[in-house]
Amino acid sequence: MSSFALRRLAVLGSTGSIGRSTLDVARFAGKRMQVVALSAHRNISLLAEQIREFHPKIVVVTYDSKNLRDFGELHQTAKEFKTKVLFGAESLTQIVTREDVDIVVSAIVGSAGLKSALDALTVGKTVALANKESLVVGGELVVDTAKKYGGKILPIDSEHSAVWQCLRAKTNQITENEQNAEFVQKIILTASGGPFRNFSSEQLKHVTIADALAHPTWQMGKKISIDSATLINKALEIIEARWFFGILPPKIAVVIHPQSVVHSMVEFADGSVMAQLSPPDMRLPIQWAIDYPQRFSCPSKKNNWAENFSLEFFPPDLERFPALRLGLEVAEQGGTAGAVLNAVNEVAVDAFLQEQLPFHKITTVCQTILNHHKHERRPTLEQLQAADHWAREETKTWLSR
Numbered sequence: 001m002s003s004f005a006l007r008r009l010a011v012l013g014s015t016g017s018i019g020r021s022t023l024d025v026a027r028f029a030g031k032r033m034q035v036v037a038l039s040a041h042r043n044i045s046l047l048a049e050q051i052r053e054f055h056p057k058i059v060v061v062t063y064d065s066k067n068l069r070d071f072g073e074l075h076q077t078a079k080e081f082k083t084k085v086l087f088g089a090e091s092l093t094q095i096v097t098r099e100d101v102d103i104v105v106s107a108i109v110g111s112a113g114l115k116s117a118l119d120a121l122t123v124g125k126t127v128a129l130a131n132k133e134s135l136v137v138g139g140e141l142v143v144d145t146a147k148k149y150g151g152k153i154l155p156i157d158s159e160h161s162a163v164w165q166c167l168r169a170k171t172n173q174i175t176e177n178e179q180n181a182e183f184v185q186k187i188i189l190t191a192s193g194g195p196f197r198n199f200s201s202e203q204l205k206h207v208t209i210a211d212a213l214a215h216p217t218w219q220m221g222k223k224i225s226i227d228s229a230t231l232i233n234k235a236l237e238i239i240e241a242r243w244f245f246g247i248l249p250p251k252i253a254v255v256i257h258p259q260s261v262v263h264s265m266v267e268f269a270d271g272s273v274m275a276q277l278s279p280p281d282m283r284l285p286i287q288w289a290i291d292y293p294q295r296f297s298c299p300s301k302k303n304n305w306a307e308n309f310s311l312e313f314f315p316p317d318l319e320r321f322p323a324l325r326l327g328l329e330v331a332e333q334g335g336t337a338g339a340v341l342n343a344v345n346e347v348a349v350d351a352f353l354q355e356q357l358p359f360h361k362i363t364t365v366c367q368t369i370l371n372h373h374k375h376e377r378r379p380t381l382e383q384l385q386a387a388d389h390w391a392r393e394e395t396k397t398w399l400s401r
């Protein structure tokens, strides 16, 4: 193997879909990557398995330890492999700030990922960010924290990874956002359209949980699968793109691309369009973020150029999927709007998964609560947390009516 720079990783949310794919990448990379720290929420039997395979120095269990089973197995395994075990979300600070961690992979789901991402950036770490909610909720704060302390945020979301790779045609630096605004005509995020791409508004009223979880092209965790079905995931990605690349709507557009092979595109000022293509497999953007700027062989699926295949693109239907309009509006507003949208959506998705809210009302409740929130333009972390709390309570009240 050619020479390489060792990557020492803390993987937050190692038991989830992105966390497991990250460990696949680390397994394949062998000596190039060292797994120093892991975190799980409730799945401690999988965490114990991961300790047996990767021998991390330290792990954190974020869920309230009193309510966990399989405790004995975790402690026994940790003792055998000399792995330290900490409990509670606040313990994440200890792993993301360790000197022997180069890259924090943030693969926690939901706004629970924000605090640890900020902690890592505050000590100048590189954060490979799958947890889009960190930027949706705290965009400006996260970007400013990275700038202030010399931390880096690298995208794992496949669309943003694609945009980042395309932008390299212009510059080597992801952080040169001022330049992006000058040279970029449009960022075009692709969306598969989800399982209900061709559903009428009437059909959308009757979808079941199983229908909504069955994504046509991606295997993902439950929350993001529902978000992909409502297209709120794409709304969150519009907001994420706004903060990652310093580009505002109308320079951010969405196009429906059912094959999920073109992960996104950038149209430059001269009209030239760059795209990034690969089969839908998160291991590629994960590895690119961890290995950047090195490119090595990756365990992800590859295009078969000997087979016929075609790529289609359609404009999105904002009437059937109003979530996209919400995403554009919130990206423009900034401030506390992202925190509110995200919190309402998290509660609404939970309610849908518990059969307390019909699918098509998820976006309605997001719009309703956003319409009467008191907007704060440059919020602190405390103000973001307060907006998140307010939105959750408002949504619960709305649901109980």
Ligand SMILES: NC(=O)c1ccc[n+]([C@@H]2O[C@H](COP(=O)([O-])OP(=O)(O)OC[C@H]3O[C@@H](n4cnc5c(N)ncnc54)[C@H](OP(=O)(O)O)[C@@H]3O)[C@@H](O)[C@H]2O)c1
Pocket: 012, 013, 014, 015, 016, 017, 018, 019, 039, 040, 041, 042, 043, 044, 062, 089, 106, 107, 108, 109, 110, 112, 130, 131, 132, 133, 156, 157, 158, 218, 219, 220, 221, 222, 223, 224, 282
């Ligand atoms: N899956 C994808 O293909 C994909 C693609 C792009 C971006 N993303 C983004 O990546 C993030 C993770 O998505 P995912 O699909 O991997 O989710 P997932 O499969 O549901 O996994 C979530 C992970 O976060 C942990 N977790 C859950 N609640 C937590 C809390 N309150 N505090 C700390 N940890 C918590 C879970 O632990 P336990 O399992 O131990 O309970 C698990 O390790 C999301 O922000 C998502 O939008 C995902």
